[in-house]
Amino acid sequence: MSKSLNIFAVCISVMLFGLWGSVFGRDQDTASSEKKTEKELERALQWLVSQRGKDWGWGGLETTQALLAVSLTRTGDPLERELTTKQMEVNLVLQLWRHHETPALTPAKIAMYSLALSANCHDPRQFHGHDLIGSLLHHEAESDSEFALCSLAVCSSGAHVRKRQIRRLLDIANSKHTVDSLGGVVLALQCIVRDHRNRNLQHYLKKPILALAHLQQSDGGFGSLHSTALAIQALGDETEAWNRSSAVSWLLDHQGPDGAFFDVTTTSEVILALAHKGLGSVREIDCDESPVDVEAPSAAIIPHLNILPEAKPNTTLKANKTISSASDKQKKPTGVIVTPKTESETEKNEDVTVSYTLWVGSNVTENYTISITTPHNSTFYNVMQLAAEKDTHYVFSATEWPNGHYVHTLAGFKEQPMSYHYWLLYRLPSLPDPSNPPVNQLVAPTGVDDLIVEDGEHYLFWYKKL
Ligand SMILES: *[C@@H]1O[C@H](CO)[C@@H](O)[C@H](O)[C@H]1NC(C)=O
Ligand SMILES: *[C@@H]1O[C@H](CO)[C@@H](O)[C@H](O)[C@H]1NC(C)=O
Ligand SMILES: *[C@@H]1O[C@H](CO)[C@@H](O)[C@H](O)[C@H]1NC(C)=O
Numbered sequence: 522m523s524k525s526l527n528i529f530a531v532c533i534s535v536m537l538f539g540l541w542g543s544v545f546g547r548d549q550d551t552a553s554s555e556k557k558t559e560k561e562l563e564r565a566l567q568w569l570v571s572q573r574g575k576d577w578g579w580g581g582l583e584t585t586q587a588l589l590a591v592s593l594t595r596t597g598d599p600l601e602r603e604l605t606t607k608q609m610e611v612n613l614v615l616q617l618w619r620h621h622e623t624p625a626l627t628p629a630k631i632a633m634y635s636l637a638l639s640a641n642c643h644d645p646r647q648f649h650g651h652d653l654i655g656s657l658l659h660h661e662a663e664s665d666s667e668f669a670l671c672s673l674a675v676c677s678s679g680a681h682v683r684k685r686q687i688r689r690l691l692d693i694a695n696s697k698h699t700v701d702s703l704g705g706v707v708l709a710l711q712c713i714v715r716d717h718r719n720r721n722l723q724h725y726l727k728k729p730i731l732a733l734a735h736l737q738q739s740d741g742g743f744g745s746l747h748s749t750a751l752a753i754q755a756l757g758d759e760t761e762a763w764n765r766s767s768a769v770s771w772l773l774d775h776q777g778p779d780g781a782f783f784d785v786t787t788t789s790e791v792i793l794a795l796a797h798k799g800l801g802s803v804r805e806i807d808c809d810e811s812p813v814d815v816e817a818p819s820a821a822i823i824p825h826l827n828i829l830p831e832a833k834p835n836t837t838l839k840a841n842k843t844i845s846s847a848s849d850k851q852k853k854p855t856g857v858i859v860t861p862k863t864e865s866e867t868e869k870n871e872d873v874t875v876s877y878t879l880w881v882g883s884n885v886t887e888n889y890t891i892s893i894t895t896p897h898n899s900t901f902y903n904v905m906q907l908a909a910e911k912d913t914h915y916v917f918s919a920t921e922w923p924n925g926h927y928v929h930t931l932a933g934f935k936e937q938p939m940s941y942h943y944w945l946l947y948r949l950p951s952l953p954d955p956s957n958p959p960v961n962q963l964v965a966p967t968g969v970d971d972l973i974v975e976d977g978e979h980y981l982f983w984y985k986k987l
């Protein structure tokens with residue numbers, strides 16, 4: 522009797538509390554802000570779909586990001602997603618086939634392809650005779666965030682992540698304090714602990730999650746659109762130590778009138794954050810026919826998967842990129858490059874001057890050359906930014922990847938993967954001459970963020986058919 526009365530009383534007070542809450546607007550606020558988020562998410566998805574090409578792709582690597590966004594949110598018809606997956610596969614097959622001509626397939630790119638394949642129940646371990654996951658396990662990424670992305674791709678495919686790799690992830694989790702490295706590592710570890718063999722690692726997640734939560738800024742964001750979307754995906758419901766709704770409002774404040782968040786890649790990342798469907802949910806996808814823990818495949822490891830440049834004893838490489846990569850370097854003996862100082866390097870504040878040329882077309886139908894002077898230790902990316910300020914022909918667009926910027930548009934020309942038109946960067950000993958064009962061996966060995974320019978060098982970005 523008294524028990525049932527008690528229950529009755531509890532029910533009444535719950536009802537009253539609920540009523541009180543909604544009378545005073547709190548529930549309504551939450552409900553209406555959730556409704557607004559849903560509406561804006563819908564607009565972002567519409568914009569994304571409107572950017573899709575006739576071939577069902579978004580062009581190049583952007584297809585992997587966009588496909589992840591539409592697959593994880595179950596946008597459109599399953600047949601449409603399958604057509605996009607096929608288009609992406611064609612792209613990747615072409616890159617594997619023409620590997621010495623197209624821009625290098627880095628571990629980060631392979632990881633994105635693998636995640637997008639897994640999200641659509643295509644096994645990346647059996648990709649037309651290639652084992653993409655095996656390739657990731659064989660070519661360990663250098664930078665922390667790239668390494669985390671690769672580990673996430675391996676785990677999301679259902680493959681076993683090795684002890685050594687888990688150790689490196691834990692090491693990053695304990696020593697790194699940037700949104701990008703923490704966010705990537707948390708997503709990877711969240712996937713790894715879902716495997717019953719790694720349940721005991723669960724408690725190692727607490728520290729990096731809290732560290733990441735504390736990086737939320739007073740405006741609600743985590744720095745950039747990319748970082749904020751990543752942090753939201755990683756933090757999810759894991760902790761009370763952050764404010765999800767203010768992070769979401771921060772994102773929505775940066776939405777364009779057309780529904781986009783800057784470009785295809787960033788919009789796709791934001792969609793995953795707004796939709797509560799982070800990259801971490803790829804592993805949970807239920808693929809009825811594809812068995813999750815299949816036998817070790819017999820597919821080939823990609824032999825030419827191009828990893829970040831080998832450290833040469835006497836070159837200066839990416840010693841001073843960003844705070845995160847500078848600190849990323851410290852832990853890894855293989856990545857530390859001790860540079861014997863040449864005379865010009867010891868002379869501080871000495872500027873360097875390089876020439877920067879643009880050629881358009883295999884037959885060079887347009888050409889521009891500019892001379893840029895920049896402080897010591899500048900990257901070619903810095904040179905590009907200075908050139909774009911000086912001369913509008915040099916205005917460019919680039920996609921930001923964990924391993925740096927990928928330039929896809931310059932002088933108003935956007936790369937056209939379907940017709941093999943790409944922007945290729947050359948580093949040359951003299952000014953380029955169209956009557957004696959440079960050979961492929963002079964293509965710059967690294968990305969624009971990793972090229973430290975030296976006085977008197979000549980750079981050429983050439984838009985050509987491969
Ligand atoms: C979260 O931030 C919003 C402002 O965007 C604020 O109204 C709300 O009270 C915050 N929530 C918590 C739990 O701090
Ligand atoms: C190292 O520097 C020397 C002289 O500066 C040069 O001759 C040599 O080719 C360089 N080696 C490499 C691997 O870059
Ligand atoms: C990186 O370069 C900037 C100038 O571009 C300089 O101020 C800074 O001290 C450098 N940092 C390191 C770690 O070398």
Ligand SMILES: *[C@@H]1O[C@H](CO)[C@@H](O)[C@H](O)[C@H]1NC(C)=O
Nearest residue numbers: 840841868869870871897898
């Ligand atoms: C250039 O970078 C090196 C390596 O990070 C650093 O030791 C040196 O001080 C930098 N020089 C300048 C002028 O920033």
Ligand SMILES: *[C@@H]1O[C@H](CO)[C@@H](O)[C@H](O)[C@H]1NC(C)=O
Nearest residue numbers: 881882883884885886985986
């Ligand atoms: C480039 O020039 C060659 C001969 O000089 C010509 O055969 C070819 O059609 C030209 N290509 C383009 C794209 O204009």
Ligand SMILES: *[C@@H]1O[C@H](CO)[C@@H](O)[C@H](O)[C@H]1NC(C)=O
Nearest residue numbers: 885886887888889953954955
């Ligand atoms: C560059 O283009 C100009 C026309 O804009 C042309 O007169 C000149 O010959 C070209 N230079 C080279 C090196 O092709």
